[in-house]
Every structure is written in C-alpha cells, then in structure tokens.
Amino acid sequence: MEEVVIDAKDMHYRELNEKIHQILRENPDVKKIILKNVLGQRFIGNGLQKKDLTIEIYGIPGGDLGMFMSGPTIIVYGNAEFAPGNTMDDGTIVIHGSSGDVTAHSMRGGKIFVRGDVGYRSGIHMKAYKDKVPVLVVGGRAKDFLGEYMAGGNIIVLNIDEKGNDLGKVKGRMIGTGIHGGAIYIRGEIDKDQLGVAADIKEFTEEDLEKIKPYIEEFCKWFNLSEDVKNKLLNSKWTKIAPISKRPFGKLYTPDLM
Amino acid sequence: MIPSYVPPKYKVEVDPNKCMLCERCTVECSWGVHRREGDRIISYSNRCGACHRCVVMCPRDAITIKENAISWRSHPLWDIDARADIYNQAKTGCILLSGMGNAKEHPIYFDKIVLDACQVTNPSIDPLREPMELRTYIGKKPKQLEFDFVEEEFDGKKIKKAKLKTKIAPNLKLDTPIMIAHMSYGALSLNAHLSFAKAVKECGTFMGTGEGGLPKALYPYADHIITQVASGRFGVNEEYLMKGAAIEIKIGQGAKPGIGGHLPGEKVTAEISATRMIPEGSDAISPAPHHDIYSIEDLAQLVRSLKEATRWKKPVFVKIAAVHNAPAIAVGIATSDADAVVIDGYRGGTGAAPKVFRDHVGIPIEMAIAAVDQRLREEGLRNEISIIASGGIRCSADVFKAIALGADAVYIGTAAMVALGCRVCGRCYTGLCAWGIATQRPELVKRLDPEVGARRVANLIKAWTHEIKELLGANGINSIESLRGNRDRLRGVGLNEKELEILGIKAAGE
Numbered sequence: 001m002e003e004v005v006i007d008a009k010d011m012h013y014r015e016l017n018e019k020i021h022q023i024l025r026e027n028p029d030v031k032k033i034i035l036k037n038v039l040g041q042r043f044i045g046n047g048l049q050k051k052d053l054t055i056e057i058y059g060i061p062g063g064d065l066g067m068f069m070s071g072p073t074i075i076v077y078g079n080a081e082f083a084p085g086n087t088m089d090d091g092t093i094v095i096h097g098s099s100g101d102v103t104a105h106s107m108r109g110g111k112i113f114v115r116g117d118v119g120y121r122s123g124i125h126m127k128a129y130k131d132k133v134p135v136l137v138v139g140g141r142a143k144d145f146l147g148e149y150m151a152g153g154n155i156i157v158l159n160i161d162e163k164g165n166d167l168g169k170v171k172g173r174m175i176g177t178g179i180h181g182g183a184i185y186i187r188g189e190i191d192k193d194q195l196g197v198a199a200d201i202k203e204f205t206e207e208d209l210e211k212i213k214p215y216i217e218e219f220c221k222w223f224n225l226s227e228d229v230k231n232k233l234l235n236s237k238w239t240k241i242a243p244i245s246k247r248p249f250g251k252l253y254t255p256d257l258m
Numbered sequence: 259m260i261p262s263y264v265p266p267k268y269k270v271e272v273d274p275n276k277c278m279l280c281e282r283c284t285v286e287c288s289w290g291v292h293r294r295e296g297d298r299i300i301s302y303s304n305r306c307g308a309c310h311r312c313v314v315m316c317p318r319d320a321i322t323i324k325e326n327a328i329s330w331r332s333h334p335l336w337d338i339d340a341r342a343d344i345y346n347q348a349k350t351g352c353i354l355l356s357g358m359g360n361a362k363e364h365p366i367y368f369d370k371i372v373l374d375a376c377q378v379t380n381p382s383i384d385p386l387r388e389p390m391e392l393r394t395y396i397g398k399k400p401k402q403l404e405f406d407f408v409e410e411e412f413d414g415k416k417i418k419k420a421k422l423k424t425k426i427a428p429n430l431k432l433d434t435p436i437m438i439a440h441m442s443y444g445a446l447s448l449n450a451h452l453s454f455a456k457a458v459k460e461c462g463t464f465m466g467t468g469e470g471g472l473p474k475a476l477y478p479y480a481d482h483i484i485t486q487v488a489s490g491r492f493g494v495n496e497e498y499l500m501k502g503a504a505i506e507i508k509i510g511q512g513a514k515p516g517i518g519g520h521l522p523g524e525k526v527t528a529e530i531s532a533t534r535m536i537p538e539g540s541d542a543i544s545p546a547p548h549h550d551i552y553s554i555e556d557l558a559q560l561v562r563s564l565k566e567a568t569r570w571k572k573p574v575f576v577k578i579a580a581v582h583n584a585p586a587i588a589v590g591i592a593t594s595d596a597d598a599v600v601i602d603g604y605r606g607g608t609g610a611a612p613k614v615f616r617d618h619v620g621i622p623i624e625m626a627i628a629a630v631d632q633r634l635r636e637e638g639l640r641n642e643i644s645i646i647a648s649g650g651i652r653c654s655a656d657v658f659k660a661i662a663l664g665a666d667a668v669y670i671g672t673a674a675m676v677a678l679g680c681r682v683c684g685r686c687y688t689g690l691c692a693w694g695i696a697t698q699r700p701e702l703v704k705r706l707d708p709e710v711g712a713r714r715v716a717n718l719i720k721a722w723t724h725e726i727k728e729l730l731g732a733n734g735i736n737s738i739e740s741l742r743g744n745r746d747r748l749r750g751v752g753l754n755e756k757e758l759e760i761l762g763i764k765a766a767g768e
Contacts, residue, residue, distance in 0.1 A: 017566055042559065047496045047567035064550070064563045068496050083550045086563070089495045102549050106491035108535060124549045125490065129535040149545055151536060180541055247523055247541055253612070254352035255688065 002031040009037040013062065016041045024050060032056065040081070048072050051091075063100070066093050069110070082119070085112045090132070094222050098140065107134040107153065111215070114138050115223050116162070121145040126182060128152025137219045144173045147241070148196065151181040156212050158219070159187045164229035175199060176241045180248050184241040185212050187233065195241065198248035204240045212238075263345035266304035269326040270312075274298055276320035283312040283321060288690040288702055307683040311692035343613070354613040357684035358672065359513055359605040359650055362617045366605075367624035367757070368656045372766060374747045376734040383736055385727035391737040392723060394667050396504075396644040397429030397573040397597040427597065428573055430484075430504055432667060433462030434723040435738055436657060438715070439648050439671035440486050440506065440577070442468030444521050444530045444542070445609035445686065446675075447703040448475060450695045453678055453711025455479035460712070461719045464503060466669070469519065469544060471533035472498055484575070487564065489518055490544035492534040496567060504573040504597070505564050509548070509557070512606025512623070512649040514615040515579030519544035525689055527698050554587075558594030565595055573597035580604060580626035580649065581619075585633035591643070592634055598644035600669065601626045605650025607672040609696055610687030623649040624663060628761045631664025631743055640664075640743075654725035663761065664743040677718040678711050 004023050008016050016035070023030055031052060035044070038059030045055055046064065051071035063082040066074050070089035079097035083105050090109040098116030106125045109132035117140040126134050126147070134153035139160055147155050159167050169188060176184055177196025184199075185208065192201060213234060220230040270291055272283070277299055283292040289305045292312060306323060313321045330338050343354055376382040383390070404423040409416050438454045445468065452475060458465045459482045466484045467476075471493020476483060485502035487494055499505055510516065521530075521542035531538040551557050561574050576591045577600035578584060584601060591599045603623025608616065627647045634640035647660045648669035657668050672682065679693040686696035694706030730736065733747055741747065749766040750758045758765055 014566075021569065043563050043566040046563060047499070049496060063559055067563050068494070068499065068567045070496055086550055087491045087494055105550050106494075108491075108495070121549055125543075125545065127536055129531070129537060132535070148549075149543060151540065151543070178543070178545075180543065181537070246539070249520065249541065249543065252353055252520075253355040253610075254346050254350040255355050255685075 002029060003034065004030055004032070005034045005036060007036050008039070008041055008059070011041065013041040013043055017043055017046065020044070020048075020055070024048075024053075034058070038078075042081075043067065045069050045072060045074050048091075060097075066091065069093075079116070080114075085110070085136075088112075088134070096223070101143070104134065104136040104155075107136070108132055109134050111135045111218070112137070113219050113222050114140075116140045118142045118146075121148050123147040123150060123153075123155045123184070125149040125151060126153040126155070128182060135215050137215050139219065139223070141167060141170060142172055145175075145177055145196070146172055147176045147179055147182070147184045147199075148174070149178040149180075150176060150184070150243075153182045154212065154215070155182075155184045156215055156219075157184070157186045158216070158233055160229070160233070164225055164232075170194070176243075178248060179241070179243045180246055181243060183208075186239045186241065187236045188239065189237065190239040190241065198244055199241050200244045202240045202242045204238045208238070208240055209234070263349065264304075264342045265328045266306065266326050268303055268306045268308050269324045270301040270303045270306050271322050271324070272299040272301060273320045273322070276318045278318055280317060282315055282317065286315045286692060287312045288692040288697070288699070289685075289688075307685045309681045309683040309685075309692050355610055355687055356613040356616050357607075357609060357611070357686040358616075358682055359607045360617055360620070361684075364604075364622065366650075367622050367753075367761065368650075368652075368659055370751050370753050371624070371659050371748050371761070371763065372751055373655070373658065373662075373729060373733070374749070375732040380734040382734055383731040385724075385731045388731075388736065390727040390730055391739070392434050392726065394432040394435045394738060395429040396432060396575075396646065396667060398427035398595075399429075399642055400424045400426065401642060428571055429597070430464060430573055431462075432464065434719060434726075435661060435665075435667035436461075436719050436722060437463050437484075437646070437667055437669050438465035438674045439606075439669035440466030440468040440484070440508065441609070441671055441675075442470030442486075442521075443473050443533055444468075444470040444525060444698070445696060447691075447694055447697055447706065448473055448529070449703050449706040449708045449711065450675070450678060451476060452708035453706065453715055454674060455483065456708060456712030457674075457715035457719065458482045460716045461723075463719065466506060467502070469493075469508060470521075470530070471535065472501060473529065473533045477501065487560075488544050489546070489548045490542060492536065492542055492544070495535075499564065499568050499572070502572070504575060505568070506575040506577055506600065507548075507557075507560060507564070507596075508577045509551070510577070510579035510581070510602070511608065512579045512602030512604050512620055513608035514611040515581050515604075515620045516546065517612070517615060518546040520610070525698055530698065554590035554594070557590065558596075561594045561596045575600050575646065577602060579606075579619075580621045580623055582621065584621070584626050585629045588630040588645075589633060589637050589639065592637070592639040596643065598646055598666070599630065600646040600648065601630055602669075603647070603649030606648055607675075608686075623647055623651075623660070625757075625760055627660055627663040627665050628745075628763075632762060635743075654722035654729070657722060658726055658729050658741070659748060661738065661741050662744050662747050663763075664745075666742060673718070674715055677714045678706060 040062040042062035045066040053072040065084035067086040073092040080099040082100040101119035103118040103122040120143040174196040176199030405420040469488035488508040575598040604620030644666040647665035691697040
C-alpha cells in the first residue's frame with residue numbers, strides 16, 4: 001500500500017501524529033499519506049526523516065508544521081498556522097494558502113513555498129551550512145521583520161496576487177534586521193528606510209538571477225502558474241538585500257581588563 | 259608597561275635569583291605576560307589576570323603574583339572598579355564584557371543558612387554502615403496511580419494482582435543529585451567537555467551541552483548528556499534531539515537574564531562550525547527571545563513540539579534565569595508538558611556577559627528556589643515537576659541547602675571547571691584560557707588531558723556525594739527524598755524577618 005488516507009476529523013494532534021508514525025512503522029513502503037479534515041492539529045510531520053514520503057494536508061494544520069523535519073514533502077491545500085518549517089533540516093513544504101508568523105523560523109535546509117502571504121518575522125534566523133541552504137519563496141507579501149537575524153539561505157518574495165498580477169510596492173518594514181548571512185530577494189523597489197539595522201541593498205546581478213531562477217520555476221510548477229507569469233517574474237526589477245557585514249555586532253564589546 | 263589609563267591589577271615578579279631562564283613561563287602564559295630579554299624575564303603585569311598558570315608550571319617556583327598595591331584615592335562611592343570601567347568605556351564606547359558570575363558584594367544566603375543535626379533523640383545515622391539513598395528521578399510524576407486488579411493463578415490458588423495502569427513518563431535516573439551545567443562547546447574546549455562526559459558517566463549523573471551542539475566525540479556518552487535548544491537553534495536537528503538523554507529549552511541564564519548569546523566569529527573554528535552547523539568564522543548569534551515563544555502558551559507549544567519530535571520519549575526541561583517573577587513563570591512551565599524547571603541564580607557563571615547584566619540583573623538562587631517551590635506547592639503542582647537549581651553552588655553544603663529549600667537536584671558549572679584547574683580569572687571570553695578549558699586553540703586545549711580532567715571532576719562529585727550522605731545521616735535522614743523541601747532542617751543566621759519568610763525558614767534559636 002503506497003498511499004494511506006487518514007480522516008483527521010475531531011482528532012487530537014497526538015493521536016493524529018501517532019497514527020502517521022504508526023503507518024510509517026508498519027508500512028515502510030508508504031509513499032503518500034493524505035490527511036483529510038485537518039483543523040488546527042499541530043506538529044504534523046515533526047522530525048520525520050523519510051525522504052520519499054509526501055504528506056498531503058486538506059484543511060488547516062496547526063503550528064510548527066514540519067518542525068525538525070528532514071526529507072519529506074508536505075503539501076497543504078489551505079492556510080498554515082504559526083511557524084511552518086520551524087528548525088527544518090531538509091525536505092519541502094508547499095502551502096497553497098498563506099502562513100502565519102515566523103514561517104521558516106531557524107530553518108537550516110530544504111525549501112518552503114507559500115502561495116499567499118507570510119506573517120511577521122518570517123525567515124527569522126535562517127542559516128546555511130555547506131550544502132544545506134534553506135529557501136523560502138513567498139508568492140504574495142511578507143509582514144515586517146522579514147529575514148530578521150538571518151544567518152544564511154535565501155528568501156524570495158514574488159509580490160503577486162492569486163491571479164499572478166502585481167501587488168504594488170512592498171510595504172514591509174525592518175526588513176533584514178540583524179542580518180549577517182544569506183540574502184533576501186524582493187520583486188520590486190525597496191526603499192532604504194524599509195530596511196532594518198545591519199541590512200543593505202546590494203546590486204542584483206546576473207548570478208543572483210541564476211541563483212533564484214530554479215526556485216521561481218519550481219514555485220510556478222507547484223502552483224501551476226503560466227509561462228507568462230513565470231517570464232514576468234524572471235524579467236522583473238528585483239531588489240537584493242544582504243548584510244552590510246558578516247559581523248554586524250563585532251564591535252559591540254570591550255573587555256573589562258584593559 | 260603598555261600605556262593604559264588603568265594601572266595593572268596584579269604585579270608579576272620573577273625572582274632572578276631563582277629563575278633559570280628556561281622560558282617555560284613565556285610559553286605557558288597565553289596572555290603574553292612573560293618575555294625573555296637578554297638574560298632575564300620581563301613581565302607585562304597589565305596583561306596578567308592571576309590565572310596562576312605560570313606560577314604553577316615554573317620549575318623553580320620563581321614567580322609570584324600579588325595584588326598591585328597601587329593607591330587610588332579611596333572613596334566610598336567611586337571605588338576602583340567604577341573608575342576603571344569608565345576609563346575602558348571612554349576609550350572604546352562599547353559595552354563592557356565580563357566573565358563568570360555576579361561579582362558584586364551581595365549577600366550569599368547559603369552562608370547565612372545553617373543545618374540541623376540530631377542529638378539524642380531521632381539518632382543520627384552512619385552512612386558508612388547503613389544505606390543512604392541519593393537516587394533522584396528527574397521528570398514528570400503522575401498525580402496519582404491507577405491500578406488494574408487481575409486474578410491470576412499462583413500455586414493452584416487464585417490471587418489478585420495489582421498491575422500499574424498509569425503510564426509513567428520517562429525520567430532521568432540520577433545516582434547523585436549533582437549534574438554538570440550547560441556550557442557550550444565553543445565556550446569550552448572539547449577536552450573540557452570530554453572530561454565532564456567521562457565523569458558524569460562514571461558517577462551516574464548527567465551533563466548539559468549548552469547551545470553548542472553535540473560534538474561527535476561525545477556521542478559515546480550521549481546517554482548521560484542533556485541537549486539544549488536555545489534561541490539560536492545551533493546544531494539542533496532530529497539526530498541531536500534523539501541522541502541525548504533529555505532536552506533542555508534555554509529561555510534564560512542567571513549570568514545575563516533577558517539577553518541572548520553571542521559567539522564571536524573568530525571562535526567559530528572548523529570543528530565548532532560543524533557542531534553548530536554554521537559557516538566557519540561567522541558570528542553565532544542567539545537572539546534574546548525564542549522567536550517562536552512570545553507567551554506561556556507558545557512555550558508549551560515548543561515543549562510539545564520537542565516531545566512530538568522525540569515521540570514523547572525524552573524528558574524536556576525549561577531553564578529560566580532567577581528573576582522577580584520566576585515563581586509565576588515556573589507555574590506556567592509546570593502546566594505545560596515540561597518535566598523540570600531549571601532555575602539559574604544571578605551568581606551563575608558565563609563565558610561572556612555584559613558586565614551590567616552580570617552584576618545587576620536577577621535574584622539570588624536561594625530566594626528563587628524557595629519562592630518557586632512554595633508557589634508550585636500552593637498551585638498543587640510541585641509533586642508533578644522537578645526543580646533543578648543552579649548558579650553559585652560551591653560545595654556539598656550548598657547542594658544540601660538547595661535541596662532542603664526545595665530543589666530536586668542541582669547543576670554545577672563553575673565548580674566543575676575549578677575542578678579542572680580554572681582559577682575564576684573571568685577572562686573566558688578572550689578564548690585564551692591558559693588551562694585549556696575555555697579556549698579553542700589546539701596548543702592550549704591539549705594542556706587539559708580528558709582522562710585526568712574526568713578523574714578530578716568525578717572525584718569532586720564523589721566527595722560531595724559522600725559529604726551529602728554524612729549530612730543526611732547527621733540529620734537522621736536516610737534518603738534525599740526526605741530532605742527535599744524539608745526547610746525545617748534549616749535555620750537563618752543574621753537574616754531579617756522578610757528574608758526568613760521568603761526562604762521559608764526559622765531563625766537560629768527558634
């Protein structure tokens with residue numbers, strides 16, 4: 001049996017998550033788990049490590065979706081709550097709606113695609129190490145403090161509505177506060193006063209475009225966006241936000257011994 | 259002397275009559291105090307922090323370090339520290355950095371509490387002859403036990419057997435109520451960590467990783483290691499969470515309540531970068547708050563998230579700094595699914611903390627234990643959750659008093675480092691520790707032999723354990739469980755009524 005369906009109606013999160021683990025224990029060949037009637041159950045996919053597993057969620061999962069996850073793909077047909085992809089290690093999360101605050105919190109690897117908007121402080125403290133480079137792609141817009149304390153990885157904000165039309169100028173403030181690694185790419189113009197401390201606007205180069213291109217293409221594939229929209233995204237004006245330095249707080253302290 | 263506004267704190271003298279110019283001191287001192295010039299050793303006293311490395315290693319016993327008896331105009335308000343700090347800050351415009359715990363002359367309540375002993379009635383017990391139970395279980399305890407009674411045949415007779423129905427949450431089993439506190443790999447050297455790991459395994463207790471991840475070299479000891487999840491989430495992945503014996507969420511730290519941590523890029527070596535999972539040479543910044551915790555409910559969510567990720571097999575502790583409202587926070591922690599609350603008092607050590615935080619923020623651990631224990635009792639939660647106390651525990655009597663005030667177990671940090679040779683010179687943040695404890699420099703790290711270190715730390719834990727048994731025996735108690743929260747065994751000396759009330763103890767003579 002490669003595909004299993006669970007009806008999560010009125011199920012407590014512990015019961016639901018235990019069911020998922022039970023299926024994986026008893027049925028190592030399972031490739032897809034479909035969760036129906038999900039309503040706020042937290043911690044779905046927490047710590048799962050099976051790379052060839054896909055979890056489809058119909059409804060609205062609760063907080064910490066896919067936390068510590070390392071490998072599987074989670075597809076949400078609906079919105080997601082607070083902190084999807086929290087401290088995620090690897091794998092993919094695809095959210096067809098919007099997601100809450102601190103989406104991709106401390107994410108260290110894998111990819112998150114959100115079709116709609118993301119809440120405050122999304123991408124906070126994302127970090128990269130060697131081949132692990134996390135990516136957060138947001139279709140709509142992000143609230144303030146996007147990429148706060150960011151230490152690595154990439155955040156890409158496409159700034160389009162559900163039909164693929166432009167949303168106009170991004171209004172988020174305090175973008176990249178305390179950023180000391182990684183980069184934030186926002187489609188459209190960003191003013192310097194929208195940036196947080198330690199963040200800077202850098203030139204968007206051909207290499208940057210090459211870097212974000214596969215993620216934009218993957219985004220368009222997941223959400224069935226037309227070639228026209230894809231081409232528009234790739235040929236738009238982009239703003240790259242990156243750290244002023246790797247050590248924004250390097251000159252903060254003086255020893256008490258002089 | 260190197261010009262500075264602040265005169266040297268210490269005076270280093272090398273006796274030329276004793277010195278044989280072996281230059282050992284020039285190698286041993288990682289701070290660059292000693293240098294050979296012609297046929298003598300020149301010492302730059304202002305670089306000296308009185309760490310004793312050169313003194314101890316000098317084959318001719320030729321080196322002395324004294325407080326530099328330079329006169330400052332005495333003033334009750336403008337003491338030397340106040341003036342020296344201003345000179346430093348006026349020079350750099352920066353936050354003053356310092357190491358180790360609160361260095362202000364606040365009262366040490368442990369020293370104002372005395373213990374009871376049996377005389378004539380309820381005779382004392384001799385632990386050398388009689389069993390003395392120090393075993394401590396840290397973790398969630400059930401409110402009540404439920405049993406199923408099943409009939410079974412035994413020797414042809416039908417008997418009723420009680421079978422435990424209640425599911426018991428996993429607990430940590432400690433052979434002694436002394437654990438080694440969370441100090442990160444990064445702040446400490448690998449050899450310091452290895453020393454602790456070997457020692458706790460031998461003593462049947464546990465150590466914490468701090469927020470530095472778990473180096474591979476510690477994997478063989480992982481069943482005696484508590485992993486930490488702090489706001490930077492460094493080195494945290496599924497493997498790390500599953501490897502340890504328990505998980506601790508660090509909210510705050512006694513040495514610097516309310517702020518995060520900051521490992522400077524120059525300390526992020528290849529090995530550190532691999533365990534923390536961040537690029538070499540980049541700053542490791544732990545933000546002040548966890549950004550997925552903005553409320554007690556969010557904290558409960560992280561506790562449960564960690565439980566889910568480990569399939570409810572690992573106890574989860576929550577560590578907070580001892581602050582004014584610690585009791586209320588502890589209640590919040592107790593009502594989440596957390597297994598233990600860790601309270602870290604303002605004497606708690608650190609590798610680096612802004613001096614203004616180290617010296618001015620937080621409350622004494624003695625008060626915090628008593629207040630948290632009291633509040634949890636009032637809420638009817640004390641029996642469900644364990645209390646671990648830390649921050650300035652120097653000897654077995656402090657452990658004993660902490661437990662009598664209401665803790666289940668203690669963490670020791672500075673004391674364990676002192677066992678390795680640390681002199682509390684308070685310069686851990688420079689990364690130049692001459693004793694190989696708080697450094698990543700290979701030539702310094704190798705000065706600390708993990709086998710010798712483990713022996714010394716294990717000796718300390720065993721010595722304290724033995725002393726605790728003696729103290730228990732003297733109190734006519736044969737189990738540490740009977741001491742926990744047993745404040746009737748304590749009396750205060752020189753404390754005012756309010757202090758006695760908060761500590762929940764009587765005055766000596768009462």
